Every structure is written in C-alpha cells, then in structure tokens.
Amino acid sequence: MPEDLPDTVTEHGLDGREIGRVRAALAARDDDRLSGYLDALHPADAADLLEQVNTAEREELLARWPGSIDGEVLSELSEGLREEVIDLLPPDALRDAVRDLESDDVVDLVEDLDEPRQEAILDALAAPERMAIERSLSYPEESAGRLMQPVAVAVPEHWTVGDVIDYMRARDDLPEQFYHVFLVDPRMSPKGYVTLGRVLSHARSTHLMALTEDSYRVVPAETPEDEVAYVFNQYHLISLPVVDDAGRLAGVITIDDAMTVLDEEHEEDILRLGGVGEEELSDNVIDILRARMPWLMVNLLTAIAASLVIAQFDDAISAIVALAVLMPIVASMGGNAGTQSLTVAVRALATRDLTSSNMARVVRREAIVGLLNGVVFAAVMGTLALFWFGSPVLGWVLGAAMVVNLLVAGLAGILVPVFLDRAKLDPALASGTFVTTVTDVVGFASFLGLATWILL
Amino acid sequence: MPEDLPDTVTEHGLDGREIGRVRAALAARDDDRLSGYLDALHPADAADLLEQVNTAEREELLARWPGSIDGEVLSELSEGLREEVIDLLPPDALRDAVRDLESDDVVDLVEDLDEPRQEAILDALAAPERMAIERSLSYPEESAGRLMQPVAVAVPEHWTVGDVIDYMRARDDLPEQFYHVFLVDPRMSPKGYVTLGRVLSHARSTHLMALTEDSYRVVPAETPEDEVAYVFNQYHLISLPVVDDAGRLAGVITIDDAMTVLDEEHEEDILRLGGVGEEELSDNVIDILRARMPWLMVNLLTAIAASLVIAQFDDAISAIVALAVLMPIVASMGGNAGTQSLTVAVRALATRDLTSSNMARVVRREAIVGLLNGVVFAAVMGTLALFWFGSPVLGWVLGAAMVVNLLVAGLAGILVPVFLDRAKLDPALASGTFVTTVTDVVGFASFLGLATWILL
Numbered sequence: 001m002p003e004d005l006p007d008t009v010t011e012h013g014l015d016g017r018e019i020g021r022v023r024a025a026l027a028a029r030d031d032d033r034l035s036g037y038l039d040a041l042h043p044a045d046a047a048d049l050l051e052q053v054n055t056a057e058r059e060e061l062l063a064r065w066p067g068s069i070d071g072e073v074l075s076e077l078s079e080g081l082r083e084e085v086i087d088l089l090p091p092d093a094l095r096d097a098v099r100d101l102e103s104d105d106v107v108d109l110v111e112d113l114d115e116p117r118q119e120a121i122l123d124a125l126a127a128p129e130r131m132a133i134e135r136s137l138s139y140p141e142e143s144a145g146r147l148m149q150p151v152a153v154a155v156p157e158h159w160t161v162g163d164v165i166d167y168m169r170a171r172d173d174l175p176e177q178f179y180h181v182f183l184v185d186p187r188m189s190p191k192g193y194v195t196l197g198r199v200l201s202h203a204r205s206t207h208l209m210a211l212t213e214d215s216y217r218v219v220p221a222e223t224p225e226d227e228v229a230y231v232f233n234q235y236h237l238i239s240l241p242v243v244d245d246a247g248r249l250a251g252v253i254t255i256d257d258a259m260t261v262l263d264e265e266h267e268e269d270i271l272r273l274g275g276v277g278e279e280e281l282s283d284n285v286i287d288i289l290r291a292r293m294p295w296l297m298v299n300l301l302t303a304i305a306a307s308l309v310i311a312q313f314d315d316a317i318s319a320i321v322a323l324a325v326l327m328p329i330v331a332s333m334g335g336n337a338g339t340q341s342l343t344v345a346v347r348a349l350a351t352r353d354l355t356s357s358n359m360a361r362v363v364r365r366e367a368i369v370g371l372l373n374g375v376v377f378a379a380v381m382g383t384l385a386l387f388w389f390g391s392p393v394l395g396w397v398l399g400a401a402m403v404v405n406l407l408v409a410g411l412a413g414i415l416v417p418v419f420l421d422r423a424k425l426d427p428a429l430a431s432g433t434f435v436t437t438v439t440d441v442v443g444f445a446s447f448l449g450l451a452t453w454i455l456l
Numbered sequence: 457m458p459e460d461l462p463d464t465v466t467e468h469g470l471d472g473r474e475i476g477r478v479r480a481a482l483a484a485r486d487d488d489r490l491s492g493y494l495d496a497l498h499p500a501d502a503a504d505l506l507e508q509v510n511t512a513e514r515e516e517l518l519a520r521w522p523g524s525i526d527g528e529v530l531s532e533l534s535e536g537l538r539e540e541v542i543d544l545l546p547p548d549a550l551r552d553a554v555r556d557l558e559s560d561d562v563v564d565l566v567e568d569l570d571e572p573r574q575e576a577i578l579d580a581l582a583a584p585e586r587m588a589i590e591r592s593l594s595y596p597e598e599s600a601g602r603l604m605q606p607v608a609v610a611v612p613e614h615w616t617v618g619d620v621i622d623y624m625r626a627r628d629d630l631p632e633q634f635y636h637v638f639l640v641d642p643r644m645s646p647k648g649y650v651t652l653g654r655v656l657s658h659a660r661s662t663h664l665m666a667l668t669e670d671s672y673r674v675v676p677a678e679t680p681e682d683e684v685a686y687v688f689n690q691y692h693l694i695s696l697p698v699v700d701d702a703g704r705l706a707g708v709i710t711i712d713d714a715m716t717v718l719d720e721e722h723e724e725d726i727l728r729l730g731g732v733g734e735e736e737l738s739d740n741v742i743d744i745l746r747a748r749m750p751w752l753m754v755n756l757l758t759a760i761a762a763s764l765v766i767a768q769f770d771d772a773i774s775a776i777v778a779l780a781v782l783m784p785i786v787a788s789m790g791g792n793a794g795t796q797s798l799t800v801a802v803r804a805l806a807t808r809d810l811t812s813s814n815m816a817r818v819v820r821r822e823a824i825v826g827l828l829n830g831v832v833f834a835a836v837m838g839t840l841a842l843f844w845f846g847s848p849v850l851g852w853v854l855g856a857a858m859v860v861n862l863l864v865a866g867l868a869g870i871l872v873p874v875f876l877d878r879a880k881l882d883p884a885l886a887s888g889t890f891v892t893t894v895t896d897v898v899g900f901a902s903f904l905g906l907a908t909w910i911l912l
Contacts, residue, residue, distance in 0.1 A: 013686065175653075179652075199656060274729065275796050281804045289829070307782060311781045321774050344730070344735055
C-alpha cells in the first residue's frame with residue numbers, strides 16, 4: 001500500500017520514458033536494473049510494454065525475465081501476442097503463471113489457443129479448477145457461460161446476516177472480487193441477491209431475504225455476450241447470476257467483464273465501419289494485408305460499377321469536359337451524406353434506440369434532412385458552376401443532381417443498415433460499401449444523365 | 457423480488473409489443489391499464505419508451521402519468537429529451553422526482569440544464585445535499601469531481617473489522633451502492649481501501665490496514681473523465697477515490713460511472729469518424745441539420761479542391777474520355793485504403809496503444825502495406841484497363857497511379873491522425889476529411905498527370 005500519493009495520483013499507464021529506461025537496461029544487459037523496472041509495473045502496464053517493443057526486444061525481455069511473466073500479464077496481453085508469448089515461455093514458467101489466475105481469466109486465456117497449448121495450460125491446474133474451466137469451455141463461444149466466474153458466494157435463502165458472516169469467515173476460498181451474496185433454494189436455483197454493503201450494515205439477526213435488491217436479474221449460460229453487456233449497461237448491474245439448463249446457479253458475471261465485452265464490441269464496430277477486418281496494432285504486414293485486402297477488393301468492384309455508369313456518358317463528357325470536372329463533387333457529397341446517416345443508424349441499432357416503433361419516423365426524418373441538405377448545397381454548387389463555367393443550365397443540372405443524390409444518400413444511409421440488421425447481418429460490416437456504391441452510381445447517373453438530356 | 461425467473465431470464469429491454477400495448481392504452485385513454493404497464497417498467501426501460509414514442513405521445517404520456525416519472529427515469533433519459541420532459545413536469549412532480557436520487561445522478565441531471573431549471577431542481581433538495589452538489593458542480597465539466605459520488609464510506613486507518621461493522625450498523629445514511637471502505641488519516645487524506653468481501657470474511661479483531669488492496673489508486677478532482685475511464689479500464693478498478701486540492705477525500709467514482717463515460721466516448725468516436733457532430737436519435741430535423749451541415753460544407757470545399765485538380769487536365773480528358781471513366785477508381789481506392797489506415801490509427805491512439813515508442817515501426821508498416829496493396833491492385837486494374845480500352849499504356853498509367861495513391865493513402869492515414877493528436881486535436885474529428893482530400897488530390901493528379909505526360 002502506498003504511503004504517499006504521487007505515483008497513484010498523477011501517473012497512469014506507461015509513458016515513453018519508462019519504455020526508454022527498459023530499452024536502455026535491455027541494451028546494457030543490466031538484468032538487475034531490468035528486473036527492478038519490470039517488477040514495479042502493474043500487470044496491465046507490463047502487458048502494454050510487451051506490446052510496444054518490437055519482436056526482437058520482446059524475445060530478449062522474456063528470456064531475461066521469465067519467472068516474472070505472471071498469469072495477470074498473460075491475460076492482459078492482446079490476443080495476437082498471447083500465442084507468441086506463450087510459445088516463448090518455458091513450460092514451468094507457463095504453469096506457474098496460470099496457477100494463480102481466477103477461473104474466468106483462465107477461460108479467457110485458453111479459449112483462443114489451439115489444442116496442444118490449451119492442454120499445456122489445463123494440465124497445470126488442480127482437478128476441481130480444471131473441471132470448472134472445462135465446464136465453462138463447454139458453453140458456446142462469446143456466451144455468458146464463457147464470461148462467468150464459475151464460483152459464486154451462494155447461501156440458503158433462509159439464512160440471516162449472522163449466518164453469512166460466520167460462513168464467510170470460515171471459508172478460505174472466496175473469490176478475489178465479489179459484490180453480492182446469492183440466495184439459493186435447495187435445488188441451487190438462485191432466488192435473489194444481497195449487496196455486501198447491506199449485509200455489513202444490518203444486525204446479525206436480520207434475514208437476508210429482507211435485504212434483497214430489485215435490480216436482480218438472471219441470464220442462462222447460453223446468452224450471447226453482447227446481450228450480457230446490454231443488460232449490464234441498461235440496468236446498471238454489478239453482478240449478474242448465470243444459470244444452467246436446469247436453472248441452477250452456474251456462476252456469476254461481474255461488471256468488469258461486461259466492460260471488457262463492451263470495449264471489444266466498440267472496437268469491432270469502429271474497425272468494421274472503417275472497412276478493416278480484425279486487426280491489432282501488433283499485427284505484422286501479412287496479417288494486416290489479410291484484414292484489409294478483401295475490403296479493398298469489394299471497393300474496387302463497386303468503383304468499377306461506378307465507372308461503368310460514367311462510360312455510358314462518354315459522348316457527353318467529350319462534348320463538355322466540365323462534366324468530368326464536376327461529377328466527383330456530386331458523388332463525394334452523396335458519399336459523405338450517406339456515411340453520416342448510416343453512422344447514426346448503425347450506432348442507434350447497436351444501442352437499440354432504433355426499433356420498429358420509431359423506424360417510420362426516423363426514415364421520414366432522414367428523407368427530409370437529405371432533401372434540405374440537397375437544396376442548400378444545390379444552391380451553393382449551382383451558383384458556383386454558373387460562375388466557374390459561365391453556364392446557368394450547367395448550374396441547374398448540377399443542383400438538381402445534388403438534390404437527387406443527397407435525398408438518396410439519406411434514405412440509403414438509414415435503409416441499408418436496417419435491412420442488413422433484419423437479415424441478421426452486422427450493419428457495421430457492410431453498410432459503408434453498399435451506401436457509397438449507391439451514392440456513386442446515383443450521383444454519376446443523375447448528373448451525367450440530366451446533362452445529356454438537357455445540355456446536348 | 458421475483459419468485460420465478462422467466463421475466464428476468466429471457467426479457468431484457470423494451471420490445472415492440474410492450475410499446476404497442478402502451479400506445480393502445482394511450483389511444484383508448486385507459487389510464488388504469490396505462491399506469492399498470494408503465495409502473496411495471498424498469499426506469500431505464502421507461503426512459504427508452506419516452507424516447508421511442510413521438511412528441512405528441514410523449515406529452516400525453518406525461519400528462520396521464522405525472523407522479524410516476526421518478527428521478528431514475530429522468531436520469532436515464534437522453535440529454536436531448538431531458539429538458540423537454542423537465543419542462544412538461546409540474547414543479548411538484550419534478551421536486552419529488554429528484555429528491556430520491558443519489559448526489560452524483562443529480563449532478564449529471566442538472567449540469568447541462570440552464571440556470572432557472574437548475575435552480576428549480578436544487579431548491580427541492582435539503583441543504584447538505586445541495587451543498588455537496590454545488591461543490592461537485594464547482595469542478596470543471598467532464599472531470600472526476602463531476603462524476604464522483606460526494607459521499608464515501610471512510611473510517612480511521614487504525615480501525616478494526618469489528619469497528620467498521622459496528623459503525624456501519626449504526627449509520628442509516630450509507631450510499632445505495634458501495635464496494636470499498638476507505639481508510640483515512642486524521643487530515644481525511646485517503647491511505648488505502650478494503651473490499652467489503654474482505655471485511656466480511658475476517659475476524660472482528662483484524663486491523664483494516666492488514667486487508668488493504670494493491671489495486672488502490674487515487675485521482676485529483678480535476679482529472680478529465682476520459683483519463684478516469686482509462687484508469688478504470690486499464691487497472692480493472694471498481695472504486696476510485698477522488699481527492700481535493702488539499703489531498704482530502706472528496707468522493708468516490710464507481711465502475712458504473714466509468715462505464716457510462718466509456719460508452720459516451722465510444723459514441724463520440726464513432727459519430728466523429730462518420731463526420732457527424734453530436735446527434736441523438738431523438739433530435740429534430742433542425743438539430744440534425746446543425747450537426748451535419750458544417751461537415752458537408754467542409755467536404756464540399758475539399759471536393760472542389762479535387763475538381764480544381766481535374767480542371768488542370770481538361771485537354772487530356774477531351775482527348776481521351778477513358779481518363780474520366782477511370783479516374784474515380786484511383787481516387788476511391790485511395791480514399792478507402794486511407795480510411796482503413798486512419799481508423800486503425802485513431803483507435804490505437806484512443807486506447808493508447810500507438811505511442812512514441814512504436815510510432816516509427818507502425819508508420820513503416822503502413823508504408824509497406826500501402827505499397828503492397830498498390831502493387832496488387834495496380835496489376836488488377838492495369839490488366840482490366842488493357843482489356844477494357846485496349847491500351848497497354850493506359851493500363852501502365854493506371855497501375856502506376858494506383859501504386860502512388862495507395863502508398864500515399866497508407867502514410868496519410870497514419871500521419872494525419874498522429875499529427876492532429878500531437879496538436880491536441882481529436883484525431884477522430886478531422887482525420888477523415890484531411891485524408892480523403894489527400895487521396896482525392898493525389899489520385900486525380902497522379903493519374904491525369906501521368907496520362908498527360910505519357911499518352912498525349
């Protein structure tokens with residue numbers, strides 16, 4: 001425990017100087033100094049350090065500091081690096097590292113490893129813990145059963161505050177972190193929970209049933225983790241009991257796990273909206289190409305589709321080169337307006353704010369916004385085209401195409417994600433490509449089509 | 457407390473049928489049925505209901521169910537709707553609603569209201585609570601001081617488990633939710649904390665100082681809330697004590713508040729990357745236009761810049777119309793590759809994974825990825841141009857422009873956000889526009905420039 005505050009008050013996370021010191025100690029092969037720095041780091045910061053240095057430095061670090069990579073550091077590492085680090089650790093060091101982890105952290109650590117690596121870790125554990133972890137692993141990936149801590153503090157529903165205090169003082173295997181005592185019936189079915197604060201603040205004779213809280217909710221072990229995160233967020237929960245098929249208490253999920261899920265979902269949304277597959281900063285060039293190329297290939301196909309539209313109007317373009325100069329503006333404005341509308345829609349679908357109840361209203365509003373944006377920018381661009389190319393008719397054509405494309409952009413931006421969501425696809429994944437294809441095609445076709453019809 | 461589970465197990469959040477039932481009861485003017493439905497809703501779901509119905513329905517709902525809007529529902533409402541709902545409530549109902557809220561929720565509720573509305577709410581509170589809230593409001597917006605619950609359970613550092621149990625049983629004003637007992641010295645400076653689980657599981661004679669946890673950290677009340685969220689996330693905290701200028705314990709932030717901040721930051725990141733200002737689904741057309749038009753205006757300027765580049769090459773385009781057909785492909789591929797690279801960079805900056813320690817490596821990697829992407833798509837597009845227009849030279853020109861633009865896209869995608877971050881601007885806010893301007897200009901200039909030089 002710190003005796004004075006400065007460290008914990010002003011410094012959070014690693015800073016460049018710390019990394020610099022570690023690198024210097026590594027270069028000087030000064031193992032004592034190195035251990036001094038590394039041992040003082042919080043496991044989360046040690047994991048960040050391993051992510052920040054390059055591969056050669058990482059190997060050397062692990063070789064010079066093998067006993068100190070504990071399970072906490074392993075579970076803080078990004079998934080991409082975990083396998084690499086696990087392979088670099090001697091089997092004994094790996095075993096020691098895993099032994100002092102909580103079961104849910106072990107599950108998180110082993111679930112993405114291949115069979116031999118999984119076995120190596122599970123072999124290190126005592127039989128009861130191994131069983132608990134194998135039970136968790138038997139639930140579907142990304143489900144409540146994988147997230148939960150399989151040990152919950154559960155007591156008979158007829159107990160008093162005094163009973164639970166005596167019980168807890170007698171037990172020496174309580175979880176590291178827990179916030180509720182669960183009340184169960186004789187079949188181990190959970191009936192409610194009591195916060196530790198209420199247990200502590202009531203007389204020994206008080207019945208626990210009189211202290212249970214309204215916020216109480218339960219989920220089956222098969223519940224998907226995004227649903228779990230939603231329940232935590234929506235109802236401000238701290239603990240959520242998980243039940244098996246028979247309705248028995250199987251474990252408990254705590255808010256810190258839900259926060260991790262929320263963070264991962266957010267990462268996924270942002271990367272997918274940006275047209276990137278699963279990618280970590282520690283990935284190498286090959287991994288990155290694998291994450292990005294498929295998206296660029298899709299974009300190439302849609303760009304070719306837009307070009308085919310332009311090719312239909314090559315006569316118009318040879319006659320009036322100004323069309324080639326102005327057409328990207330129509331497409332670009334449509335792409336941007338469509339992206340705005342789809343970003344809001346994707347986010348609202350993720351937070352469940354956009355539902356069948358308000359859909360019609362939201363679509364109507366996007367149409368009005370698209371139309372109004374269209375009129376404003378039509379006026380601006382029409383005027384600009386008039387002065388730039390001295391042709392009032394060209395101005396009118398550009399303005400009209402702008403109105404059409406911004407209206408279409410607003411509608412596509414909301415309808416495409418909604419349609420994908422109804423088809424049980426992730427709207428974040430493909431909306432961008434669909435919407436910009438629509439706005440490119442409509443933008444080029446409306447502008448060049450109107451120009452051909454009116455100007456030629 | 458529920459006696460059987462179905463409700464809490466399978467149904468989370470509002471569903472369309474519930475909203476339909478409420479609407480039907482509203483249309484039938486059946487106040488009893490309406491109250492029956494509404495009273496059964498969790499405050500978070502009641503707030504969602506108010507967000508999902510339209511303005512007229514909302515007014516009627518509040519008129520028919522005024523006493524039942526409690527503080528919880530108010531604090532669950534999206535910010536945009538809060539003022540509207542507060543204005544619709546009779547002063548008495550508002551006062552009742554606010555009285556049973558925790559202080560940090562009151563702060564969250566009043567901080568965005570204008571002066572008269574703020575006064576109306578503060579007047580409803582008892583003097584000590586009002587003072588606590590005004591103290592919180594004296595800290596900067598979006599700081600730890602605003603987030604914290606100003607009441608913490610703090611006891612002298614020399615106390616034992618028995619002392620704290622007796623103290624808690626005697627107090628009747630403990631916070632609703634708390635997870636740690638803080639140990640303070642005689643000057644009220646916090647020295648560590650003990651989880652309630654440890655208090656409960658140790659004998660009465662145990663000294664609290666022997667039970668403190670390593671995870672303990674402290675922040676000053678001025679700490680920005682994104683830093684607070686980072687500290688919670690990085691170190692898996694549940695409670696974080698907040699100290700004032702004199703180092704005295706001023707309050708405590710709990711993980712649920714940090715989760716809310718994290719969620720808001722996510723929302724902000726996604727919307728900014730999508731080129732939308734602060735926008736809520738409940739906003740009206742005017743608010744939406746205000747959030748989106750400035751961005752479209754910026755985009756228009758950059759689109760015009762790209763057009764000016766094209767205009768430099770009008771002779772080439774009149775001579776070879778194929779250039780106008782193919783040029784959007786070069787720009788579009790560059791825009792997409794740049795967006796991929798910037799999305800990863802913006803996210804890595806937000807999670808503090810991209811730092812001065814690994815910057816050079818990441819930039820080099822983006823350059824290599826850009827170059828390799830460029831070569832692959834140059835080959836594809838060069839071949840396509842050859843077969844489409846029967847000109848090998850046009851194929852080479854297109855391929856060369858593609859290599860140049862994808863390399864530039866990769867570099868711009870990483871360097872622009874990093875530059876904005878160093879300039880203390882939010883990289884999510886403006887990177888997209890900058891990067892696509894670069895890729896449009898470079899795409900058009902390299903393709904049309906090379907074509908002019910080689911083909912004419």
